[in-house]
Amino acid sequence: MSAEESPVRRRRGPSMADVARLAGVSGQTVSRVANDRHNVDAVTRDRVRAAMRELGYRPNSAARALRNGQFRSIGAIVFELSSFGTTRTLDAVAAAATISGYAINLLPVLDVNQRAVTNAFSQLGEQAVDGVIILIEAHTLDEAGVRLPEGLPVVVVDSSAHYDYPIVDTNQAQGARQATEHLLGLGHKTVWHLGGPPTSFAADRRRRSWERTLTERGCEVPPVLDGDWSAGSGYEAGRQLAANPDVTAVFVANDQMALGLLRALHEQGRVVPDDISVVGFDDMEEAAHFWPPLTTVRQNFADVGRLSVDALIREIQAGEHHHDPVAVPTKLVVRSSTAPPRRSAR
Structure with a gap:
């Protein structure tokens, strides 16, 4: 089968020269328009762009990037x-x-x-x-x-x-303070914390801000339970917290762990929020549909x-x-x- 008969033979796309012939301008003028140069009058620019559209011509972005020094x-x-x-x-x-x-x-x-x-x-x-x-x-x-x-x-x-x-970062410290102060403002004597991995910067910032807020308010600082951001780790921590009658409020470092915590509290007969109040962090889309709907800190x-x-x-x-x-x-x-x-x- 000859090249002309081959069903996979590809036609050459329109070239800059084709655009120049149709628009009645030089190839240099087409190049200027393709590269958004300002030294082309409006009428000529419109005629060149019309020719590009008619032919389906697209400037070579890679070549343009090499000339301009930016690749977008x-x-x-x-x-x-x-x-x-x-x-x-x-x-x-x-x-x-x-x-x-x-x-x-x-x-x-x-x-x-x-x-x-x-x-x-x-x-x-x-x-x-x-x-x-x-x-x-x-x-x-x-x-x-x-x-x-x-x-x-x-x-x-x-x-x-x-x-x-x-x-650029979310104000992690502000969010943790908002969560902790909300629970203290409701009348809880202290707030327990289920944190993220100790190696995480975000978890560390939230943990430090929670502790600082309790200290400034003269509240006892309970021991921290560490999770790994997953609902499963929240569930395991929740089983420990549910067994402690002193726990009335928990600030959880993210919503996914809060979901696991809510399940553990429910299984242990601890009613949220009557027995224990829970605040998460992130405001993931599903948080409004947890049971009960989760109070949380929204990241933008x-x-x-x-x-x-x-x-x-x-x-x-x-x-x-x-x-x-x-x-x-x-x-x-x-x-x-x-x-x-x-x-x-x-």
């Missing part, structure tokens, strides 16, 4: 992609990048160490990104002794790292994503460096899982 692409290095906070933050980053005209190249790392992070940056460099957003908690970066490469715009999300890069993931992308684009386009951390405010959402303690409670 952002890399995202992510650890623990399955966690709720990471997925919601990444979704917000992708949405903000799309609105700003940037594509996202996602690169998960399975283990956080200097070699893995360096390799991730190298891979993203081969994919020609303009900058990188890192969604890896600072404790992990710091403990691994990770040094970030120079010469590429970087923004770190959800991090306490002291790198010379912009940092959309703002975290938008501010992270905005900071990175400033670095890319203007070389602006704003190294003061940006703390996105939280909001307490009060539902039915909290109430004043019973008079008979200690």
Whole structure:
């Protein structure tokens, strides 16, 4: 079968020369329009764009990127992609990048160490990104002794790292204080805490703020129970807390663990909120449909994503460096899982 007869033979797409002939201009003029140069009059620009549409011509974005020095692409290095906070933050980053005209190249790392992070940056460099957003908690970066490469715009999300890069994060301390003060304000003498993994920066910030709030109010600081962010770990901790008659209020470091805690309390006959009040953290969509509906601290993931992308684009386009951390405010959402303690409670 000849090449002309082959069913898989592909036709050549329209070229810049084809556009120039149809529009009656030079190839250089077409190039200027394709690259959004300003030295083309409006009438000629409209005629060239009309010819592009008629022919179905699309400028070679890779070649244009090489000429302009920008690829309109952002890399995202992510650890623990399955966690709720990471997925919601990444979704917000992708949405903000799309609105700003940037594509996202996602690169998960399975283990956080200097070699893995360096390799991730190298891979993203081969994919020609303009900058990188890192969604890896600072404790992990710091403990691994990770040094970030120079010469590429970087923004770190959800991090306490002291790198010379912009940092954007939810105000973890504010959220934990809101949760603890809400329970104390209802009349509970103290608040127990089911925390996240000790290696997590977010969990550590929430834990420290909870403890500080109790201390400032002159309240006893109970021992912390550590979970791993999962509903299963919340359930196991809930079984311990349900057996302790002194427990009347619990601040849980995320909603998924709060879900497991609620199940354990129900199985042990501890009524929420009559016997024990529960506050979560995140305000995941399902929290309003827990039983009872969960009082929780809402993180504004959309703002975290938008501010992270905005900071990175400033670095890319203007070389602006704003190294003061940006703390996105939280909001307490009060539902039915909290109430004043019973008079008979200690």
